[in-house]
Amino acid sequence: MPTTVASIDSATLEVLFEASHDHLVLTDASGRILSASPSACAVYGLSMQALSESNVHALEAQGVFAPSVTRKVLASQHAEQVLQTTPTGRRVLAEAYPVRVDGRLVRVISRSRDLTDLEQEYAELQRQLDAQLREPEQPPTLEGIEASSPAMRRLVTLLARVAATRASIVLLGESGVGKTTLARQVHRQSERANGPFVEVNCAAIPETLFESEMFGYLPGAFSGAARQGKPGLLEQADGGTLFLDEIGELGLGMQSKLLKVLQDGMVMRLGDTRARQLDFRLIVATHQDLAREVEEGRFRLDLYYRLNVVPAWIPPLRERREEIPALVERQRARLKQRYGLDLSLDARQWGYLMSHAWPGNVRELENHLERLCLAGDTALAPSSPPTADPAPPPVLDELETDSLDLATALDTTERRLLERALAQGGGTRAIARRLGISQPSVVRKLAKYGLNAKRPDADE
Numbered sequence: 402m403p404t405t406v407a408s409i410d411s412a413t414l415e416v417l418f419e420a421s422h423d424h425l426v427l428t429d430a431s432g433r434i435l436s437a438s439p440s441a442c443a444v445y446g447l448s449m450q451a452l453s454e455s456n457v458h459a460l461e462a463q464g465v466f467a468p469s470v471t472r473k474v475l476a477s478q479h480a481e482q483v484l485q486t487t488p489t490g491r492r493v494l495a496e497a498y499p500v501r502v503d504g505r506l507v508r509v510i511s512r513s514r515d516l517t518d519l520e521q522e523y524a525e526l527q528r529q530l531d532a533q534l535r536e537p538e539q540p541p542t543l544e545g546i547e548a549s550s551p552a553m554r555r556l557v558t559l560l561a562r563v564a565a566t567r568a569s570i571v572l573l574g575e576s577g578v579g580k581t582t583l584a585r586q587v588h589r590q591s592e593r594a595n596g597p598f599v600e601v602n603c604a605a606i607p608e609t610l611f612e613s614e615m616f617g618y619l620p621g622a623f624s625g626a627a628r629q630g631k632p633g634l635l636e637q638a639d640g641g642t643l644f645l646d647e648i649g650e651l652g653l654g655m656q657s658k659l660l661k662v663l664q665d666g667m668v669m670r671l672g673d674t675r676a677r678q679l680d681f682r683l684i685v686a687t688h689q690d691l692a693r694e695v696e697e698g699r700f701r702l703d704l705y706y707r708l709n710v711v712p713a714w715i716p717p718l719r720e721r722r723e724e725i726p727a728l729v730e731r732q733r734a735r736l737k738q739r740y741g742l743d744l745s746l747d748a749r750q751w752g753y754l755m756s757h758a759w760p761g762n763v764r765e766l767e768n769h770l771e772r773l774c775l776a777g778d779t780a781l782a783p784s785s786p787p788t789a790d791p792a793p794p795p796v797l798d799e800l801e802t803d804s805l806d807l808a809t810a811l812d813t814t815e816r817r818l819l820e821r822a823l824a825q826g827g828g829t830r831a832i833a834r835r836l837g838i839s840q841p842s843v844v845r846k847l848a849k850y851g852l853n854a855k856r857p858d859a860d861e
């Protein structure tokens with residue numbers, strides 16, 4: 402936080418506004434305009450006098466502020482961001498902040514930034530993309546990715562083609578649909594394939610450690626810092642691809658810091674005074690609806706705008722059941738190699754595989770087949786209705802079968818306990834408390850078994 406200035410005289414404020422290259426507008430608590438910088442007058446196409454004789458409500462009605470970010474702050478009482486098209490035809494990102502005295506909102510200050518450069522950069526990327534998509538050739542593939550359904554074929558075609566560009570990619574989809582696998586393949590098929598692929602699960606790193614992990618630090622930057630200092634994950638991704646999984650879990654503070662790195666292409670380790678130039682390709686993934694996160698104020702609009710160059714939605718497995726046989730074949734070959742066991746499936750088992758809802762998607766299917774291979778038919782619940790989740794078999798029954806080795810027995814028990822804790826509701830923090838383990842461990846374990854915490858914690 403900057404040092405608090407108790408009061409500031411109007412002459413100083415005037416000079417600040419005059420000298421600023423930002424589009425600044427200051428209003429009182431009713432939305433009346435008190436001051437505006439010359440560049441704000443230019444971008445909104447009105448003289449200082451016209452602006453100062455008006456208020457944000459009238460200017461919004463006239464389409465000058467379309468929409469007014471200050472009006473939103475007055476309604477919500479907290480900082481807001483909006484995208485505006487100004488009367489001079491510019492696209493700007495406007496942010497506004499409440500100014501409080503003794504807790505009462507007394508003024509609102511807004512700042513807007515021109516997105517024209519950013520948009521030109523996007524337009525160029527889109528042009529490259531379109532040109533590549535028009536090239537008449539065999540539909541491209543991504544190694545190791547099953548894509549026999551039309552939706553997956555389209556997705557793989559898009560990703561294989563954008564792999565060669567610098568464009569950021571947002572992978573959207575439920576847990577276990579293959580976001581990480583796709584990100585890896587995009588990296589392998591990009592010109593950065595020989596560089597590092599750095600994977601970061603934003604949900605698994607506690608907020609307090611996130612900054613030092615991402616940015617790294619110099620020796621002695623804080624108590625507990627490693628003596629020789631440490632490069633951060635951003636630096637480690639230099640020359641390669643940075644994959645940020647569960648980006649929707651990133652707090653607003655870290656979102657701002659990440660945005661700055663993306664804008665400047667520079668990173669500064671904690672305790673350092675020297676910025677280091679970085680060059681990495683960013684791929685992010687989330688199971689959340691990022692647009693809704695933006696709407697509800699949990700995700701920064703400008704970061705969303707910057708990331709969302711190529712959004713790619715991966716459909717859940719239940720919407721592309723035609724791929725199940727090929728995915729089963731892949732896993733069967735893998736299990737044969739791993740355990741030397743041949744998994745054979747009868748008609749009833751196929752019926753189950755083809756009709757189950759697979760809430761944990763491909764990962765759940767693979768885990769299910771592995772259990773079937775190792776523990777036999779006890780992994781199936783034949784009486785369960787076709788599209789419902791099977792009731793997991795009682796742990797003891799499974800443990801009593803002879804074919805179970807210790808690792809599988811421990812996994813089975815762990816999975817059962819997680820499923821039981823999940824059934825009691827709540828998010829990953831509630832489950833962590835219930836099981837007496839850390840929240841990041843819960844996140845990792847849920848991912849391992851293809852499980853999903855259905856609701857967020859009330860305190861998250």
Ligand SMILES: Nc1ncnc2c1ncn2[C@@H]1O[C@H](COP(=O)(O)OP(=O)(O)OP(=O)(O)O)[C@@H](O)[C@H]1O
Pocket residue numbers: 545546547548574575576577578579580581582583646688731763764767848
């Ligand atoms: N289309 C596919 N073809 C082949 N294998 C796939 C496909 N989709 C997913 N898989 C396999 O499913 C498993 C889970 O995939 P992955 O870990 O990439 O999912 P995810 O969406 O990143 O999950 P989470 O959101 O939980 O991190 C992996 O073993 C992966 O190889």
